[in-house]
Amino acid sequence: MRNVERLCLAHFWVAFAAFLAAAVLGTWQMWVRSPLGANVGTPGQYFLSVTAHGVSMAYVLTIFFIMGFGYFVAVTALGRPLPGKLWAWIAFWIAIIGVVMALVPILMGQASVLYTFYPPLTASPWFYIGLVFIVAGSWIWCVLMLVAMRQWKRDNPGRPVPLAMFATVANSVLWLWTTVGVAIELVFQVIPASLGFGQTIDAGLARTLFSWTLHAIVYFWLIPAYIAFYTMVPRAAGGRLYSDTMGRFTFILFLVYSLPVGMHHLLMDPEHGNGWKFIQVLLTAFVSVPTLLTIFTVTASLEIAGRLRGGRGVFGWITALPWQRPTVLAAGLAFVMLGFGGFGGIINMGYGVNAMVHNTSWVTAHFHLIFGGSVVIMYFAIAYEIWPSLTGHDHASSAPLRMQLWLWFLGMMVMTLPWHWLGLQGQWRRIANFNYADPIISGWGPLVIVSLGGGLVLLASALLFVRNLVILHGGPLPALQRPLYALAVHPPQRVPAALNGFGLWNVLVLILMLLAYGYPIAQFVITPSPGAMVHRVH
Amino acid sequence: MPPTSASEPHVLDRPWRIWASIVVFGIVLSGVILGVLIIPVIQGRSEGIDAYTAICRALGILPGSPAKQQVSDRTPPTPVSQVVWTPDVLQILADARPERGRAKVLEVCVACHGEQGVSVAPEYPHLAGQSGAAIYKQLSDYRTGSRTHESMTIIAKDLDEPTLADVAAYYAAQPKRNPNPATLAESPPAIVRLVELGDPSRNIPPCAACHRPGSGGPIETPILSEQGQDYIVLQLKMYASGERRNDVYGRMRAIASRLTQTEINGLAAYYRAGFR
Numbered sequence: 001m002r003n004v005e006r007l008c009l010a011h012f013w014v015a016f017a018a019f020l021a022a023a024v025l026g027t028w029q030m031w032v033r034s035p036l037g038a039n040v041g042t043p044g045q046y047f048l049s050v051t052a053h054g055v056s057m058a059y060v061l062t063i064f065f066i067m068g069f070g071y072f073v074a075v076t077a078l079g080r081p082l083p084g085k086l087w088a089w090i091a092f093w094i095a096i097i098g099v100v101m102a103l104v105p106i107l108m109g110q111a112s113v114l115y116t117f118y119p120p121l122t123a124s125p126w127f128y129i130g131l132v133f134i135v136a137g138s139w140i141w142c143v144l145m146l147v148a149m150r151q152w153k154r155d156n157p158g159r160p161v162p163l164a165m166f167a168t169v170a171n172s173v174l175w176l177w178t179t180v181g182v183a184i185e186l187v188f189q190v191i192p193a194s195l196g197f198g199q200t201i202d203a204g205l206a207r208t209l210f211s212w213t214l215h216a217i218v219y220f221w222l223i224p225a226y227i228a229f230y231t232m233v234p235r236a237a238g239g240r241l242y243s244d245t246m247g248r249f250t251f252i253l254f255l256v257y258s259l260p261v262g263m264h265h266l267l268m269d270p271e272h273g274n275g276w277k278f279i280q281v282l283l284t285a286f287v288s289v290p291t292l293l294t295i296f297t298v299t300a301s302l303e304i305a306g307r308l309r310g311g312r313g314v315f316g317w318i319t320a321l322p323w324q325r326p327t328v329l330a331a332g333l334a335f336v337m338l339g340f341g342g343f344g345g346i347i348n349m350g351y352g353v354n355a356m357v358h359n360t361s362w363v364t365a366h367f368h369l370i371f372g373g374s375v376v377i378m379y380f381a382i383a384y385e386i387w388p389s390l391t392g393h394d395h396a397s398s399a400p401l402r403m404q405l406w407l408w409f410l411g412m413m414v415m416t417l418p419w420h421w422l423g424l425q426g427q428w429r430r431i432a433n434f435n436y437a438d439p440i441i442s443g444w445g446p447l448v449i450v451s452l453g454g455g456l457v458l459l460a461s462a463l464l465f466v467r468n469l470v471i472l473h474g475g476p477l478p479a480l481q482r483p484l485y486a487l488a489v490h491p492p493q494r495v496p497a498a499l500n501g502f503g504l505w506n507v508l509v510l511i512l513m514l515l516a517y518g519y520p521i522a523q524f525v526i527t528p529s530p531g532a533m534v535h536r537v538h
Numbered sequence: 539m540p541p542t543s544a545s546e547p548h549v550l551d552r553p554w555r556i557w558a559s560i561v562v563f564g565i566v567l568s569g570v571i572l573g574v575l576i577i578p579v580i581q582g583r584s585e586g587i588d589a590y591t592a593i594c595r596a597l598g599i600l601p602g603s604p605a606k607q608q609v610s611d612r613t614p615p616t617p618v619s620q621v622v623w624t625p626d627v628l629q630i631l632a633d634a635r636p637e638r639g640r641a642k643v644l645e646v647c648v649a650c651h652g653e654q655g656v657s658v659a660p661e662y663p664h665l666a667g668q669s670g671a672a673i674y675k676q677l678s679d680y681r682t683g684s685r686t687h688e689s690m691t692i693i694a695k696d697l698d699e700p701t702l703a704d705v706a707a708y709y710a711a712q713p714k715r716n717p718n719p720a721t722l723a724e725s726p727p728a729i730v731r732l733v734e735l736g737d738p739s740r741n742i743p744p745c746a747a748c749h750r751p752g753s754g755g756p757i758e759t760p761i762l763s764e765q766g767q768d769y770i771v772l773q774l775k776m777y778a779s780g781e782r783r784n785d786v787y788g789r790m791r792a793i794a795s796r797l798t799q800t801e802i803n804g805l806a807a808y809y810r811a812g813f814r
Contacts, residue, residue, distance in 0.1 A: 498555060
């Protein structure tokens with residue numbers, strides 16, 4: 001570590017503070033929607049809470065965590081100081097100002113438009129401007145990651161960039177592409193509307209631009225988890241990474257195929273032709289490829305570790321793995337949740353079946369299982385893995401860590417499996433309360449209460465997580481120096497330029513985006529729609 | 539992975555570029571052929587849509603689905619109100635000038651609604667601090683006959699469109715009255731619940747969902763705080779009986795017809811006071 005501990009810890013603690021607050025709000029929301037909490041709180045308070053929960057989890061937790069983790073990887077994987085540390089602090093404070101600017105109107109009830117905005121609803125302009133600040137801070141982070149990799153390549157010509165850093169830069173490139181859609185939407189449509197310029201907003205165009213961001217942002221959240229899968233998990237299991245090349249491929253495929261696919265969030269929208277939806281759904285199918293590659297590679301890496309530890313037979317290596325280590329346990333639990341969530345996602349992706357589950361709890365269940373489940377549990381694992389090097393203290397026992405991970409897994413499964421079922425029965429999402437006196441809806445009650453139980457377990461796990469990190473700041477045990485990232489079975493000596501940088505892939509992404517989004521966006525200029533009346537909630 | 543040899547790196551890298559491009563574009567091309575040509579043409583044929591139309595619909599150049607005939611609904615609309623919130627109407631409201639409205643108010647409206655929008659008798663509504671869109675909608679409805687009142691119909695018919703907006707803007711700009719401590723009595727919990735949560739079992743949405751400032755309801759929704767008790771009772775009864783019918787989608791007629799007499803009185807008493 002080269003003096004970035006404070007920088008990383010500042011980012012992580014902002015992220016985890018937002019996480020804890022959002023976990024409390026999430027539990028409250030489940031309570032008021034359940035039969036136990038009927039008549040508690042108003043719809044206004046509910047939507048305020050949902051907005052705060054979504055913004056905290058989707059923007060604050062993720063962006064701050066990913067920035068902090070990026071700085072950590074840049075220093076530890078490249079083994080050199082962070083270039084532009086002052087800029088990193090400037091980016092941090094810009095993002096903090098943004099958080100405050102967005103949070104105040106949310107808490108004043110002037111921004112209850114949820115984290116996905118839903119024009120023609122418009123919130124207080126401060127809300128959107130705050131979010132722009134957060135994104136602007138993260139753009140500085142992207143540039144710093146690119147500079148760090150470029151400087152390393154300049155000093156190490158011909159050598160492959162370490163996988164963890166390659167993936168981090170892939171994520172920063174992805175994020176720059178991703179945020180263009182929402183930035184255009186906010187700067188040219190939503191913020192002017194919320195400031196009172198003009199009386200209408202083209203909601204179709206706004207939704208299209210947001211869809212550009214909406215799917216790729218999920219992969220931005222996800223990539224740190226995949227970095228941990230490829231680099232930290234094989235090391236923690238005591239093995240080696242099965243294939244470094246496969247890792248590079250995976251992150252490249254995420255960059256290429258997470259962007260021109262967002263229209264599958266608009267399958268029920270009328271503003272696009274079926275042909276465009278088909279093309280983007282086909283491309284969406286290819287996003288499953290890097291995930292399948294990862295499951296194969298990481299499983300193979302774990303098998304190497306299991307056999308090195310004496311595991312025999314077809315399944316014997318699984319029981320031989322060191323499941324008592326939090327990182328290995330987290331990976332195993334993440335895979336189970338990724339399995340359920342992934343299959344649910346493949347269903348969302350299909351036009352016909354999506355029509356059945358559209359806007360139901362099924363969708364909420366899907367993204368909580370994928371993001372809240374497999375991704376966030378790997379955020380926990382990463383935090384547990386790197387906290388000793390950040391604080392200089394080690395965990396006295398890993399039992400509370402394992403307990404926390406198990407609670408998170410169980411809570412998430414108990415919460416989201418009933419949601420899936422309720423979604424199939426037609427339970428709506430984005431609804432403040434249900435009329436349990438209705439004979440159809442009353443049948444949902446017991447399952448809603450079960451999922452509330454899952455939510456309470458999640459809240460307990462969130463509290464335990466923060467406690468597990470806090471005690472390390474003053475722990476008695478000094479941390480041991482240990483390697484963080486796994487070596488590959490065949491460490492690469494030289495890789496093709498295509499697998500060591502992003503020039504080629506940026507060109508392909510540009511062309512794919514022009515093909516997939518060119519006409520769908522241009523049509524709003526060619527034949528402008530009448531526009532929807534701006535609907536102010538502030 | 540290519541072996542390390544004396545070969546030049548850029549020679550080794552070329553196949554990567556070529557094959558990556560071929561694969562990526564091959565996938566897109568297969569999507570175009572399937573999604574824009576084959577599937578729409580085949581689906582359209584079974585519905586009697588010609589190939590050209592089907593392809594144009596798949597591309598979004600023509601409206602409609604390539605797999606279905608376009609449904610056309612020719613039922614003539616019979617709106618309960620002639621007010622449509624088009625950008626032009628909103629612009630008229632945005633351009634309204636309270637100072638111009640004041641002259642008309644002093645000439646006509648002041649007799650019943652007061653100079654500052656505080657009415658002189660319980661059967662007339664207070665207008666101070668009401669939203670411009672709400673006042674404009676009612677004046678417009680009086681003018682077009684969607685709502686009737688012995689004197690308001692005659693008065694509104696004499697006003698032109700921009701004057702309506704000016705008058706609305708004038709009253710909208712008047713300060714809200716301070717809540718009168720005498721009227722801020724505790725409301726029964728059942729009434730407060732009706733305001734905040736509605737009654738889902740009777741399909742009654744919460745009043746506050748639309749009538750609270752900033753609630754996000756339709757823009758013509760009036761703000762009810764500090765409104766005259768008698769006036770609210772009268773309007774709810776007229777909605778319930780169908781005598782008043784200028785509410786879009788019949789929302790208020792549906793709600794008011796489900797309220798009991800006690801609830802109507804309780805809600806009117808609640809809204810006589812300010813918000814807590």
